[in-house]
Amino acid sequence: MANDFFGQIDPPQRLLMGPGPVNVHPRVLRAMAADMLGQFDPEMTTYMNETMALYRQVFMTQNRWTFLVDGTARAGIEAALVSLVEPGSKILIVRAGRFGLLLSEIAERIGAEICTLDLPWGEVATLEQIEEALIAHRPQVFACIHGDTSTTMAQPLDGVGALCRKYDVLSYVDATATLGGMPVATDVWGVDVITGGLQKCMGGPPGSAPITISDRAAEHIMARRHVEAGIRSGDMADGSRARIPSNYFDLAMVMDYWSEKRLNHHTEATTMLYGAREAARVMLEEGLDARFARHKAAGAAMVAGLRAMGLKVFGQDAYRMTNVTGVWIPEGVEGEPVRQQMRDDFGIEIGTAFGPLAGKIWRIGAMGYNAKKHNVLLTLGALETCLATQGYAVKRGAGVDAALATCRT
Numbered sequence: 001m002a003n004d005f006f007g008q009i010d011p012p013q014r015l016l017m018g019p020g021p022v023n024v025h026p027r028v029l030r031a032m033a034a035d036m037l038g039q040f041d042p043e044m045t046t047y048m049n050e051t052m053a054l055y056r057q058v059f060m061t062q063n064r065w066t067f068l069v070d071g072t073a074r075a076g077i078e079a080a081l082v083s084l085v086e087p088g089s090k091i092l093i094v095r096a097g098r099f100g101l102l103l104s105e106i107a108e109r110i111g112a113e114i115c116t117l118d119l120p121w122g123e124v125a126t127l128e129q130i131e132e133a134l135i136a137h138r139p140q141v142f143a144c145i146h147g148d149t150s151t152t153m154a155q156p157l158d159g160v161g162a163l164c165r166k167y168d169v170l171s172y173v174d175a176t177a178t179l180g181g182m183p184v185a186t187d188v189w190g191v192d193v194i195t196g197g198l199q200k201c202m203g204g205p206p207g208s209a210p211i212t213i214s215d216r217a218a219e220h221i222m223a224r225r226h227v228e229a230g231i232r233s234g235d236m237a238d239g240s241r242a243r244i245p246s247n248y249f250d251l252a253m254v255m256d257y258w259s260e261k262r263l264n265h266h267t268e269a270t271t272m273l274y275g276a277r278e279a280a281r282v283m284l285e286e287g288l289d290a291r292f293a294r295h296k297a298a299g300a301a302m303v304a305g306l307r308a309m310g311l312k313v314f315g316q317d318a319y320r321m322t323n324v325t326g327v328w329i330p331e332g333v334e335g336e337p338v339r340q341q342m343r344d345d346f347g348i349e350i351g352t353a354f355g356p357l358a359g360k361i362w363r364i365g366a367m368g369y370n371a372k373k374h375n376v377l378l379t380l381g382a383l384e385t386c387l388a389t390q391g392y393a394v395k396r397g398a399g400v401d402a403a404l405a406t407c408r409t
């Protein structure tokens with residue numbers, strides 16, 4: 001007889017080679033099985049401080065304010081924007097993909113005046129274009145995406161922070177898809193606020209958003225601090241700045257929570273903190289350079305393999321993210337049956353696409369724990385068979401051979 005308490009969670013074995021989430025490093029899963037601590041337990045306080053120290057290294061920064069926003073990557077994005085951008089103030093957003101559009105959607109809800117630097121999907125902005133837009137619009141905040149998984153392009157960010165400072169503009173970057181896979185050089189870039197996630201190149205599960213905040217951005221955010229009636233005491237803002245229109249995402253309050261003050265805000269998501277801490281430990285043990293090189297090698301093998309199969313890779317080689325590759329669905333082939341056969345016959349997931357690229361490209365990732373030679377080869381081999389099933393004339397073995405060849409050089 002059927003019971004009404006369903007079965008245990010026992011997901012089918014999948015190799016997740018899409019744009020995230022990806023398979024989680026086993027050490028991260030194990031860390032997340034540890035028991036709870038009270039949120040002011042000295043051991044928990046130690047873990048929180050260690051997590052801040054670890055993420056300073058992950059973000060390549062000295063920023064004191066480097067911690068976790070509880071929630072998926074989008075929680076980090078929303079916390080950053082709602083805390084930086086005041087209603088009625090101007091924000092300049094680079095939009096060259098789905099996530100740039102997300103930034104403007106969030107800023108619109110905040111009631112900001114939105115200025116955009118719009119580019120066709122697959123392009124990136126030049127420093128000159130950014131400077132022109134800063135001069136034309138004179139915004140208070142500049143925002144862009146580092147690696148936009150919707151286009152698989154990475155926006156170059158060298159010089160962007162300095163440019164923003166020159167015009168007295170606070171800068172924000174969403175590095176969700178690159179953190180842990182490509183250098184996110186916070187201090188070198190001079191970007192004020194950067195947020196990430198765990199479920200891409202950090203090799204963790206979705207649900208935690210690491211963030212780093214420069215002192216000057218923290219000062220701006222703290223000036224918007226307010227006192228929660230009857231609960232908190234502290235420095236009241238002088239009233240000249242608009243109160244942050246969110247409680248959960250009020251980074252001034254969250255910073256008070258992560259500071260020596262340990263002012264209660266929400267309950268830190270204990271299990272996610274364990275996972276985020278371990279994901280950073282795994283990364284730093286591997287070494288940043290080795291980790292970036294591993295992603296680069298996996299991405300290069302994927303690109304070589306796809307091209308050897310006669311497929312056309314989307315976008316510009318010079319700006320390609322190393323950890324996810326867009327590939328045009330060849331003429332005469334339906335995208336979805338291929339994805340379905342990849343899943344059903346091989347247990348491999350690859351990604352679809354959004355917006356103008358929907359139905360036109362697949363997005364194939366090799367991120368975090370999955371950015372390894374054997375996963376790339378398995379994916380290429382499986383894709384070859386699925387393409388052949390669809391009647392695409394593919395030279396058997398060419399993709400895997402070409403990918404293998406890149407690993408030998």
Ligand SMILES: *Cc1c(COP(=O)(O)O)cnc(C)c1O
Nearest residue numbers: 072073074099147149176177197
């Ligand atoms: C995947 C991704 C996100 C996802 O946010 P979630 O809330 O974790 O789903 C945000 N930004 C970029 C650039 C991404 O690639």
